[in-house]
Amino acid sequence: MPITLTGFKAYDIRFPTSRSLAGSDAMNPAPDYSAAYVILYTDSPQGLAGHGLTFTIGRGTEICVAAINACAPLIIGRTLESLTADMAQFWRVMTGDSQLRWLGPEKGIIHLATAAVVNAVWDLYAKVEDKPLWKLLVDMPPEQLVSCIDFRYITNVLTPADALDLLRRQAPTKAQREAEMLEQGFPAYTTGAGWSGYSDEQMRLYCREARANGWQHFKLKVGLSLEDDLRRASIMRTEIGAESTLMLDANQVWEVNEAIVIMQRLAAFDPLWIEEPTSPDDILGHAAIARAVAPIRVATGEHVQNRIIFKQLFQANAIGICQIDACRVGGVNEVLAILLMAAKFGIPVCPHAGGVGLCEYVQHLSLFDYIALSGSLENRMIEYTPHLHEHFVHPAIVKGGRYVPPDAPGYSVTMYPSSIAAFSYPNGSAWADERS
Amino acid sequence: MPITLTGFKAYDIRFPTSRSLAGSDAMNPAPDYSAAYVILYTDSPQGLAGHGLTFTIGRGTEICVAAINACAPLIIGRTLESLTADMAQFWRVMTGDSQLRWLGPEKGIIHLATAAVVNAVWDLYAKVEDKPLWKLLVDMPPEQLVSCIDFRYITNVLTPADALDLLRRQAPTKAQREAEMLEQGFPAYTTGAGWSGYSDEQMRLYCREARANGWQHFKLKVGLSLEDDLRRASIMRTEIGAESTLMLDANQVWEVNEAIVIMQRLAAFDPLWIEEPTSPDDILGHAAIARAVAPIRVATGEHVQNRIIFKQLFQANAIGICQIDACRVGGVNEVLAILLMAAKFGIPVCPHAGGVGLCEYVQHLSLFDYIALSGSLENRMIEYTPHLHEHFVHPAIVKGGRYVPPDAPGYSVTMYPSSIAAFSYPNGSAWADERS
Numbered sequence: 121m122p123i124t125l126t127g128f129k130a131y132d133i134r135f136p137t138s139r140s141l142a143g144s145d146a147m148n149p150a151p152d153y154s155a156a157y158v159i160l161y162t163d164s165p166q167g168l169a170g171h172g173l174t175f176t177i178g179r180g181t182e183i184c185v186a187a188i189n190a191c192a193p194l195i196i197g198r199t200l201e202s203l204t205a206d207m208a209q210f211w212r213v214m215t216g217d218s219q220l221r222w223l224g225p226e227k228g229i230i231h232l233a234t235a236a237v238v239n240a241v242w243d244l245y246a247k248v249e250d251k252p253l254w255k256l257l258v259d260m261p262p263e264q265l266v267s268c269i270d271f272r273y274i275t276n277v278l279t280p281a282d283a284l285d286l287l288r289r290q291a292p293t294k295a296q297r298e299a300e301m302l303e304q305g306f307p308a309y310t311t312g313a314g315w316s317g318y319s320d321e322q323m324r325l326y327c328r329e330a331r332a333n334g335w336q337h338f339k340l341k342v343g344l345s346l347e348d349d350l351r352r353a354s355i356m357r358t359e360i361g362a363e364s365t366l367m368l369d370a371n372q373v374w375e376v377n378e379a380i381v382i383m384q385r386l387a388a389f390d391p392l393w394i395e396e397p398t399s400p401d402d403i404l405g406h407a408a409i410a411r412a413v414a415p416i417r418v419a420t421g422e423h424v425q426n427r428i429i430f431k432q433l434f435q436a437n438a439i440g441i442c443q444i445d446a447c448r449v450g451g452v453n454e455v456l457a458i459l460l461m462a463a464k465f466g467i468p469v470c471p472h473a474g475g476v477g478l479c480e481y482v483q484h485l486s487l488f489d490y491i492a493l494s495g496s497l498e499n500r501m502i503e504y505t506p507h508l509h510e511h512f513v514h515p516a517i518v519k520g521g522r523y524v525p526p527d528a529p530g531y532s533v534t535m536y537p538s539s540i541a542a543f544s545y546p547n548g549s550a551w552a553d554e555r556s
Numbered sequence: 557m558p559i560t561l562t563g564f565k566a567y568d569i570r571f572p573t574s575r576s577l578a579g580s581d582a583m584n585p586a587p588d589y590s591a592a593y594v595i596l597y598t599d600s601p602q603g604l605a606g607h608g609l610t611f612t613i614g615r616g617t618e619i620c621v622a623a624i625n626a627c628a629p630l631i632i633g634r635t636l637e638s639l640t641a642d643m644a645q646f647w648r649v650m651t652g653d654s655q656l657r658w659l660g661p662e663k664g665i666i667h668l669a670t671a672a673v674v675n676a677v678w679d680l681y682a683k684v685e686d687k688p689l690w691k692l693l694v695d696m697p698p699e700q701l702v703s704c705i706d707f708r709y710i711t712n713v714l715t716p717a718d719a720l721d722l723l724r725r726q727a728p729t730k731a732q733r734e735a736e737m738l739e740q741g742f743p744a745y746t747t748g749a750g751w752s753g754y755s756d757e758q759m760r761l762y763c764r765e766a767r768a769n770g771w772q773h774f775k776l777k778v779g780l781s782l783e784d785d786l787r788r789a790s791i792m793r794t795e796i797g798a799e800s801t802l803m804l805d806a807n808q809v810w811e812v813n814e815a816i817v818i819m820q821r822l823a824a825f826d827p828l829w830i831e832e833p834t835s836p837d838d839i840l841g842h843a844a845i846a847r848a849v850a851p852i853r854v855a856t857g858e859h860v861q862n863r864i865i866f867k868q869l870f871q872a873n874a875i876g877i878c879q880i881d882a883c884r885v886g887g888v889n890e891v892l893a894i895l896l897m898a899a900k901f902g903i904p905v906c907p908h909a910g911g912v913g914l915c916e917y918v919q920h921l922s923l924f925d926y927i928a929l930s931g932s933l934e935n936r937m938i939e940y941t942p943h944l945h946e947h948f949v950h951p952a953i954v955k956g957g958r959y960v961p962p963d964a965p966g967y968s969v970t971m972y973p974s975s976i977a978a979f980s981y982p983n984g985s986a987w988a989d990e991r992s
Contacts, residue, residue, distance in 0.1 A: 148654045178655035179626060183665065186622040190615060218584045219614035225808070225859060227837070228664015229619065273835040276812040276844075372661070376712040399709040401663070401864040403839060404871055408712075423661060428837040435840055 122199040123164045123248065128237075130188040131157040132181045133173075133535070134545040135476060135508055136554075141317030142507055143177075143474070146343030147371040149317070151177035153476045153508060154545070156184030156233065157535065158192060160240045162200070168247050171534040172240030174232040174447040175475040181545065187233030191220060195241070204245055207268035211453040214238055215270070227425035231450050238451025239481070243531035253452070253531045254487035258294060262287035265492075269457045273428050277435060283460045290495045297491045305522030306486050307497060308504040309337030309367065311474055313356070316341040320355055327359035334520035336364050337501050339395075343370035346382060353389040362390075365501075369395040372423070376405040380412040392499070393419040393441050400424050406438035417441050417499075422448060422472035427457045434465040441499065445472040446481035452531075455485055463493050474505035479516040480532035483523045511539035558635040559600045559684065564673075566624040567593040568617045569609075569971070570981040571912060571944055572990075577753030578943055579613075579910070582779030583807040585753070587613035589912045589944060590981070592620030592669065593971065594628060596676045598636070604683050607970040608676030610668040610883040611911040617981065623669030627656060631677070640681050643704035647889040650674055651706070663861035667886050674887025675917070679967035689888070689967040690923035694730060698723035701928075705893045709864050713871060719896045726931045733927040741958030742922050745773030745803065745937040747910055749792070752777040756791055763795035770956035772800050773937050775831075779806035782818060789825040798826075801937075805831040808859070812841040816848040828935070829855040829877050836860050842874035853877050853935075858884060858908035863893045870901040877935065881908040882917035888967075891921055899929050910941035915952040916968035919959045947975035 137143050138150035160170035203210040214234050223230040246253040266283045313326035340356045342349040368391045379397035398405050400423035410418040421443030433439045442462045462469050471482035486502050509515035514528040542548045573579050574586035596606035639646040650670050659666040682689040702719045749762035776792045778785040804827045815833035834841050836859035846854040857879030869875045878898045898905050907918035922938050945951035950964040962968050979986045
């Protein structure tokens with residue numbers, strides 16, 4: 121029996137994280153981690169629904185909800201089978217409505233909303249197939265995976281034939297890497313000890329706790345004053361020891377030349393990468409910084425709008441780490457295109473996570489990438505922060521600094537109805553104080 | 557007496573242009589030219605208000621209205637004087653709210669909304685100063701103009717000192733160019749004869765009409781089948797004669813390599829430029845096309861999201877024509893930054909217009925550019941289409957193929973209340989048919 125998409129509902133869900141300064145950085149002093157959340161309803165006898173979200177940080181989530189309300193109708197009334205039979209065409213339908221396309225194209229709020237809906241379709245697809253999303257992707261023959269991708273605007277660096285070659289190269293050895301992942305999990309790093317709003321004492325405490333729990337890779341927020349950056353980097357390097365990995369994250373606050381000068385000082389603490397040194401739109405700027413700070417790698421991605429900017433970051437040798445975001449770009453289909461380009465250029469992918477729902481999402485992407493595409497764990501880690509997992513029916517699980525592969529069917533962002541109700545903005549109970 | 561911004565109202569205004577196929581092109585087969593429109597109310601004794609709009613093409617305009625409702629409150633309650641005293645800081649306030657910034661940053665819907673509000677403030681400022689916007693800008697001392705610009709992320713190609721030098725270079729001769737413009741007007745080109753939805757016969761008719769009315773520069777929509785493109789280009793070149801200028805516009809439908817191959821064929825019709833050959837995000841792609849099709853120039857801009865992408869288009873020698881849009885980037889302040897970079901790199905600016913309100917807006921920008929900054933008319937023209945001007949209190953006026961400098965105070969996009977009422981979506985009288 122085909123399953124028909126019968127309707128949808130979008131929610132504005134906000135968590136008052138600004139009250140604790142968890143998530144604070146140089147650009148975002150007080151975020152309220154939020155989600156524009158969508159449920160795609162179906163006529164499946166089992167009551168299956170597709171759940172998707174796009175991550176936001178407070179004000180403006182209502183605009184993303186308005187955008188979901190504008191683009192979700194493009195597929196309501198369709199059968200799931202008609203979408204999964206030609207996933208590239210489905211994605212073109214979602215991004216190709218000419219009137220909505222004007223509002224991007226393929227960037228900003230309309231693309232964030234597209235991601236929520238696209239990911240909800242993939243969630244539903246995986247639930248119907250009774251597999252976690254990563255397993256659905258890993259089990260697809262290379263030809264089927266390639267057929268999920270819209271190659272528009274990237275054929276000058278990646279053709280369907282290139283993509284097939286990359287997937288076929290790793291296909292014979294997929295099973296052993298899948299077994300390895302189920303046994304050992306995927307390496308993670310923690311951002312939870314280095315938020316810019318934390319005191320030196322808090323940082324020391326959280327670093328010690330994290331080391332005791334098996335963490336070996338740590339990220340520090342920089343981009344405050346040079347004095348603060350140097351002191352905090354010194355504290356963290358001392359606490360984590362020379363054998364642990366330190367990553368730095370400036371959250372876009374520097375000019376190109378400023379980034380180069382400051383990184384000459386911060387190089388003393390032997391960071392693996394400098395993340396978001398400047399505007400995410402500045403491909404040539406990142407390339408200039410990358411040349412100047414090597415062998416420290418330049419990393420970016422959480423604000424990179426689509427596959428076209430990633431394409432150029434690869435072409436220009438502008439990044440040494442690709443930090444893909446599961447819902448900044450247009451959902452699973454576009455993520456696959458970017459993972460393939462990263463593999464072609466030999467750039468490790470370390471997805472952006474944290475926030476709300478991002479850890480749940482990206483574990484699937486890294487598992488697929490390792491098992492079916494890159495075949496390597498070198499310089500690959502998934503970001504982790506400890507917040508807000510309790511709202512998900514199947515939360516991401518990290519043990520000893522490694523993600524445990526999810527086994528529940530779907531894409532892992534299905535929230536408890538009670539959490540949706542309590543944190544709905546502005547009428548949920550969590551926001552009652554601010555209303556009174 | 558200081559003037560305080562006391563409130564605002566945003567409108568969803570749509571014109572049913574898809575019924576005539578005016579505005580049709582290869583990417584946008586049936587646009588309904590629309591505007592997310594904002595009025596900033598004040599306590600001025602004369603009842604002055606600031607009017608701004610961002611141009612859209614139908615569905616999704618309601619999302620831009622939601623975004624205006626999210627960002628306009630950032631300045632409500634402020635005095636106009638507190639904003640105009642530090643215009644760069646005003647712009648940072650509009651683009652720097654950390655929670656809203658996540659939704660871009662500085663791109664897509666949140667930036668379109670920012671443009672509407674920023675331009676409304678400039679409209680109010682010019683009305684208070686009793687000058688058309690172009691004259692307000694032309695009369696500013698270089699230091700004051702430079703103080704309007706947020707140089708974030710562009711200092712590696714343009715510093716405040718560079719900007720001052722560029723403006724001072726032309727300052728002594730401003731008066732003569734202003735007199736020239738008032739006497740002769742600014743050169744225009746017409747897009748109104750070459751929409752993709754027009755039949756060959758319509759094209760011939762409109763070309764003849766336009767020539768009879770003094771037009772010398774014509775744009776043709778391409779990006780249909782190669783056969784159609786060649787036939788239509790041949791018709792237009794025949795109709796306009798060898799002495800007129802022909803420009804081609806592909807509206808982003810080609811891949812990089814495809815653009816190069818097709819332009820080898822279309823070169824036979826001696827076009828001045830090929831506009832939007834591929835994705836507006838593809839800086840390196842435009843650079844590759846530009847190298848391959850020279851001396852035909854590559855043009856883009858109507859979908860270029862901000863100054864940071866323009867910066868790189870200039871750095872990479874990717875464009876030979878800069879087609880700035882008055883409300884795709886974040887309003888007058890960011891336009892000034894882009895005009896200055898274009899002047900530094902010696903790239904002519906030919907603004908994107910047409911749509912609704914764009915001709916009204918950009919005439920001010922080109923007049924300022926010529927009089928105070930570039931000092932040249934070589935390869936400079938403003939786009940013109942004949943539609944929808946009747947809704948503006950002070951519509952753009954073109955005579956003999958040249959824009960007549962506007963003399964009414966403000967930024968020229970104040971609409972008649974009757975037009976706002978009739979075309980408000982979905983409840984205006986113009987949409988009654990589609991409701992019934």
